[in-house]
Amino acid sequence: MVNAGPVPPASPANGFSLLIAALLAGDHAAALAETRQLRALGVPPEQIVTAGLEVAMGRLDEKCTVEQFNLLEIMLVGRAVSVVVHELYPEGIQPEKGRATFVIATLEGDVHDLGKNIVRTVLLGKGFRVVDLGRDCPVDALAAAAEREQARAVLVSGLISTVVPQVRRVRAALRARGLDHVAVVAGGAALKQLAPADLDVDYVAETAFDGARYLENLLAAEEAAA
Numbered sequence: 001m002v003n004a005g006p007v008p009p010a011s012p013a014n015g016f017s018l019l020i021a022a023l024l025a026g027d028h029a030a031a032l033a034e035t036r037q038l039r040a041l042g043v044p045p046e047q048i049v050t051a052g053l054e055v056a057m058g059r060l061d062e063k064c065t066v067e068q069f070n071l072l073e074i075m076l077v078g079r080a081v082s083v084v085v086h087e088l089y090p091e092g093i094q095p096e097k098g099r100a101t102f103v104i105a106t107l108e109g110d111v112h113d114l115g116k117n118i119v120r121t122v123l124l125g126k127g128f129r130v131v132d133l134g135r136d137c138p139v140d141a142l143a144a145a146a147e148r149e150q151a152r153a154v155l156v157s158g159l160i161s162t163v164v165p166q167v168r169r170v171r172a173a174l175r176a177r178g179l180d181h182v183a184v185v186a187g188g189a190a191l192k193q194l195a196p197a198d199l200d201v202d203y204v205a206e207t208a209f210d211g212a213r214y215l216e217n218l219l220a221a222e223e224a225a226a
Contacts, residue, residue: 023056026076045088105137107166112159143173153183
């Protein structure tokens with residue numbers, strides 16, 4: 001009997017359920033297969049990210065409280081997410097100069113970087129230059145990078161609530177370097193529960209693409225005013 005290979009999901013909704021399950025199981029091979037089947041059904045990459053990857057991460061976020069933090073689980077899911085993101089948005093070689101430069105990081109005290117990695121890849125795919133400082137990044141290092149790279153905005157991600165005080169230090173660290181013009185965008189499960197004023201940031205993104213749209217609109221408004 002000839003093996004016909006994986007059977008495509010009957011509908012995108014079913015495909016999303018299978019993708020989310022594969023991601024949460026840390027099964028990168030199954031997650032990749034489900035992603036390819038969704039693409040074969042005509043589902044756009046943005047929908048796969050928002051209805052698949054970010055839903056899976058949201059469910060993981062709910063489990064990863066300070067008391068139930070499971071680094072191994074995050075690493076396995078992270079590998080699966082990274083495989084899918086690369087399938088959807090092959091990065092290739094990052095250009096030396098893009099439409100604008102952004103600095104992105106998960107701040108000190110938080111080792112979560114799944115959402116950050118998706119945001120970085122989406123911005124790269126839109127032609128921006130992104131300097132990724134990784135996870136557990138000190139606020140002073142973030143501000144120094146923003147100055148060094150002449151960034152238009154800094155983006156910070158947070159999974160656990162203990163990182164909130166670090167986010168509130170970002171604006172002052174930028175101001176100390178004369179970078180009042182640099183926009184601050186926050187995202188992630190712990191941060192999107194709060195208003196921009198609570199975090200002293202310009203915008204709190206609900207999703208990776210929501211953050212990207214805010215930045216695109218910000219640059220468009222500046223160009224129109226120039």
